[in-house]
Amino acid sequence: MKQLNSAAADFWQQLKDLQAFETAQDPKIDQIVADICHDVQTRGDAAVIEYTNRFDGMSATSMADLTLSQEALKAAFERLPEHVQAALTTAAKRIEDYHQHQKQTSWQYTDADGTVLGQQITALDRVGIYVPGGKAAYPSSVMMNAMPAHVAGVEEIIMVVPTPKGERNDIVLAAAYVAGVTQIFTVGGAQAVAALAYGTATIPQVDKITGPGNAYVAAAKRRVFGIVGIDMVAGPSEILVIADGSTPADWVAMDLFSQAEHDEIAQSILISTSAVYAAQVQEAMSQLIDTMPRKDIINASLANRGAVVLVKDLDEACEVANYLAPEHLELSVENAQDWAPKIRHAGAIFMGAYTSESLGDYCAGPNHVLPTSRTARFASPLGVYDFQKRSSLIQVSQQGAQPLGEIASILAHGEGLTAHARAAELRLDK
Amino acid sequence: MKQLNSAAADFWQQLKDLQAFETAQDPKIDQIVADICHDVQTRGDAAVIEYTNRFDGMSATSMADLTLSQEALKAAFERLPEHVQAALTTAAKRIEDYHQHQKQTSWQYTDADGTVLGQQITALDRVGIYVPGGKAAYPSSVMMNAMPAHVAGVEEIIMVVPTPKGERNDIVLAAAYVAGVTQIFTVGGAQAVAALAYGTATIPQVDKITGPGNAYVAAAKRRVFGIVGIDMVAGPSEILVIADGSTPADWVAMDLFSQAEHDEIAQSILISTSAVYAAQVQEAMSQLIDTMPRKDIINASLANRGAVVLVKDLDEACEVANYLAPEHLELSVENAQDWAPKIRHAGAIFMGAYTSESLGDYCAGPNHVLPTSRTARFASPLGVYDFQKRSSLIQVSQQGAQPLGEIASILAHGEGLTAHARAAELRLDK
Structure with a gap:
């Protein structure tokens, strides 16, 4: 040292x-990932199946071969020794309790003139969780990604996990079961990220993708950022x-x-x-x-x-x-x-x-998905707040529209935006 | 219609x-931006001055020519007609009041066994605000970006704004004055984003960059994402x-x-x-x-x-x-x-x-920087929360370390991470 x-x-x-x-981002990886993303966006499930067979040594003939049911997850949990089951459920309970403290709720207040201002806070509808396969398949990672989404109230939590040569990891599947994952597809790599971002006939389009992965997964997440939300590239x-x-x-x-x-x-x-x-x-x-x-x-x-x-x-x-x-x-x-x-x-x-x-x-209890590489200067642990979002609430009263309309009119004219100004002026009492 | x-x-x-x-991202723009970013990272101020002279028709010989003092901002404010000054200060006050409601504070709780869990919430140290020049120079945008940072408690708010052919916009500078901007550089484009992300001898490295810009600015923000935080690409x-x-x-x-x-x-x-x-x-x-x-x-x-x-x-x-x-x-x-x-x-x-x-x-009062292009499915208005970040707090008591150590040991062995398991086991009472 x-x-x-x-x-x-x-x-x-x-x-x-x-x-x-x-x-530095590798331009060669970026190009491969761009091609895969485009292919999955255009050809959907067929492309997903082809890439999965090619990269993961699988021989799937349809998406049914790459889909795991809730029953399969439950069975994986039940196959585990009792002390491992207990460790998973106790850990999940502690993680859930901690994350409950992060849940944010809508708020609003009313001005003296009756104008109401606030924020409405809602959960994302559907999220995707990427879980690496092979040597870096960590059940703890499944729980740390899925649990905050679950606590936030996300209704559909879709997990993707590659199973190279068909090898499945029971603890990983059991963790998904315990953490409230709603659906699993056994696909990975850039093709899995693309499928979640664009949606295919079988894999539903999600609103955000979280979870760690290799350089191809990271490049794919970076590429689809904006179409869906992503967590930090770790x-x-x-x-x-x-x-x-x-x-x-x-x-x-x-x-x-x-x-x-x-x-x-x-x-x-x-x-x-x-x-x-x-x-x-x-x-x-x-x-x-x-x-x-x-x-x-x-x-x-x-x-x-x-x-x-x-x-x-x-x-x-x-x-x-x-x-x-x-x-x-x-x-x-x-x-x-x-x-x-x-x-x-x-x-x-x-x-x-x-x-x-x-x-x-x-x-x-706290999340183990944390900002790396000095990004703690501006980033936070993964949390419930990553699976909630906010809408501003504004209800201006007739009385409130008078002073606000005057100000908006002055500033809008200052920016040369006449329609903005006029929209405010129309609300002024004659 | x-x-x-x-x-x-x-x-x-x-x-x-x-x-x-x-x-779709334009690969040609990406390449130009990559070159500019690399150049600014390597040559610092000299590169910033050259690009600014070339793209903005300036003739700066040193960074002093591209730096505005607090006095210059104050003077710009004082040159404005009184009703515009009043409109700016009243708007700023309302925006500040609303954003105060978004400020989050640290929290913690103690388990029955004495284990303490929580989150420490702190402001970012230093942020950069990009403000477009020319026809899209909006004072309201300055306030909407700077004010949440100010309310969050960010100590240094660095604004960059191009001034093509030296033309400055008094209302934009006055808005910066009212919103608590600490320093302004009259540079723009990818070179301004790169300077904020990597830092130069004159322009300090920031922790996050927000604010709208053209395709070059957007590509530059996307490129430096990870080195610094960015807001959404609008x-x-x-x-x-x-x-x-x-x-x-x-x-x-x-x-x-x-x-x-x-x-x-x-x-x-x-x-x-x-x-x-x-x-x-x-x-x-x-x-x-x-x-x-x-x-x-x-x-x-x-x-x-x-x-x-x-x-x-x-x-x-x-x-x-x-x-x-x-x-x-x-x-x-x-x-x-x-x-x-x-x-x-x-x-x-x-x-x-x-x-x-x-x-x-x-x-x-609410922020006008809002998620576009369906990203409201997962993203929120710009807010104080974008200028605060969280650190998990964990203090496990000797008593708490016993059951937690057993669980961590089981799960770590399940993941093949022996040192993780042993670190937990060492804390178990003999």
């Missing part, structure tokens, strides 16, 4: 370099641990591993006020690494993008965190709640020794 | 055709008026004009339950059209994309509105408040005879 020290003259440049990550996962030495070193070591094990470009950074403690955590990592099945990925990730940063105090640690705007931030310090208000930019803030990121990933 | 009737067998197909609008403006005949026909006629006068691809649609009333509105339009300075644009817009739709009752009218998901919806009907809850998709709902869309455009 790289070793940085805030006392270095070029410290902030080092930090910047640490976080540099090439996210970058590699990151954890930043601020530690004052009060948490056992092996706990923090494992937290850093848990991010690094995602993939070789994931990023784990430890910030500490104590060089002694930082050395202890690194010693613990050396001790623990050989017990990790994903050892090679962890080592590659830590060597590529990991770092230990020494700072002079916790205020400086918060300053570094605000610059990095990490996806996951552990405040593994005493009185963590006192420090949280100093954090302006982070996807999620995990406070205190007992709050490992992994508890948040699965079952504490 | 096209005449549709819901009794026709192919009515819904006709509606779909009515709204079809080619929004399509042509639309109004849908549902009228039961209770509003004077000439008022509705003028409301349809006020949308059509924006440009040739704007869309004005009247839905009525009464053929007689629909004819009266069209008669009023014939009477009024010659008084309109933007007559040619209005006629082109109505011919291209305008329509009169006859429906059997107001329930059906609402159904049509939900399909079209219009940017602006006038419920020009008796007891409009009773019908609003039947509208699921609309950017803004204007209720009752006195609520012309233009009152909402300028000064009623």
Whole structure:
């Protein structure tokens, strides 16, 4: 792992370099995706079936072969061992409870002159959830995407998940069952995104698509943005641990591993006020690494993008965190709640020794879909608010139309928009 | 204007055709914009100055020539006639009051076992507002973009506005003054968007860019999305008026004009339950059209994309509105408040005879930046919530870490993520 020290003259440049990550869009992928999208838009189900057979090694002859019923989901759930069923349902319940706090409701107020202003808040009608297949098939991801939509009141939650060579993942299907998914199609890639965005005879057009995917899925989401809503295009996962030495070193070591094990470009950074403690955590990592099945990925990730940063105090640690705007931030310090208000930019803030990121990933309640790559500067965790939208409400009274009409008339004439002005003037009392 | 009737067998197909609008991205524009963005990212201010001189007919030699001080904004405000000053400040005050209702605050709750969960809500640090120059320079647009950022608590609001051939618009600058813009650069186009997204020596990097622009600006915003946040890429403006005949026909006629006068691809649609009333509105339009300075644009817009739709009752009218998901919806009907809850998709709902869309455009209070092109199915008016973001808060107690650790361990092992499981297991009491 790289070793940085805030006392270095070029410290902030080092930090910047640490976080540099090439996210350039690949024009070749863009072109392939453009062709697939166009083909699915024009030929619908036939194109979906062809691409699925070609890319996922399937031999579907109709969309019925790529459709899973509610019964199939229920059966998958029932095939699981009882302790896994219980883990899924308890996690789902906690996630649901937390997300209920995010639900927004319509509001309005009335001016003294009787004019009513407000916002009407409604759920999206129908959303699509992309779930990757193969090695990155995560049931937790199904719940984290579907549950906020469900809590928002979305009536149709359509999930797409590729099943390469027909291989289905029971826990993923069970998670869909628990999280209230209404329909599943076993298709993936750009063709699945295109089908959800444009609709086909079988796959209904949705209003928004969320969920992670590979470079083709990301390019397809970017392309259909505007026709449907999308969530953020996610970058590699990151954890930043601020530690004052009060948490056992092996706990923090494992937290850093848990991010690094995602993939070789994931990023784990430890910030500490104590060089002694930082050395202890690194010693613990050396001790623990050989017990990790994903050892090679962890080592590659830590060597590529990991770092230990020494700072002079916790205020400086918060300053570094605000610059990095990490996806996951552990405040593994005493009185963590006192420090949280100093954090302006982070996807999620995990406070205190007992709050490992992994508890948040699965079952504490908050969403694990979080802004990556410094986008926490402007973006939020996936939430119920992503599946609700607002309509302004305006009812101007006759009395209210008088002063407002005068103002609108002046400003509209200032913009050279006469019809706008006249529409306001017609409502003025003669 | 096209005449549709819901009794026709192919009515819904006709509606779909009515709204079809080619929004394909132009690969040539994309390439030019990619080059400009790369150039600004690499060469900074020098590139900004060169493009500004070339595209806007300027002769700037340094960024100082492209920077306006707070004093310049104040001076612009003070040069305006008093009634215009008053119109701007009153409108700003109403917009501010309305947007105060949108401000969200942090929340948290504590489980029985002492675990704390919540969300910390903070303002973005710094945002960029794009304001078009030339004929589409709208002071109201400055206020509608800057004010929600201001109410959210954004500390730096950077505005960019091209001033072709050096021509500045006093009302636009005055609106910036009134709305709390902190800094203005007189640059536009893709180069302005790139400068805000990447930052230059003079123009600070922002966290989000909002505001309308031409095809180059839209392509640039789409390109930098992810590095910074952006608002929706807007399509042509639309109004849908549902009228039961209770509003004077000439008022509705003028409301349809006020949308059509924006440009040739704007869309004005009247839905009525009464053929007689629909004819009266069209008669009023014939009477009024010659008084309109933007007559040619209005006629082109109505011919291209305008329509009169006859429906059997107001329930059906609402159904049509939900399909079209219009940017602006006038419920020009008796007891409009009773019908609003039947509208699921609309950017803004204007209720009752006195609520012309233009009152909402300028000064009623709600934002006039609204989702277009059916995106009201998933998107909302620009608001304070676009300039705030959330961080999840999680503090798991020692007691809480026991059941959560068991669940996380089961699910993490199910996903093959051993370090995730071990991080949870380490927190279990021995």
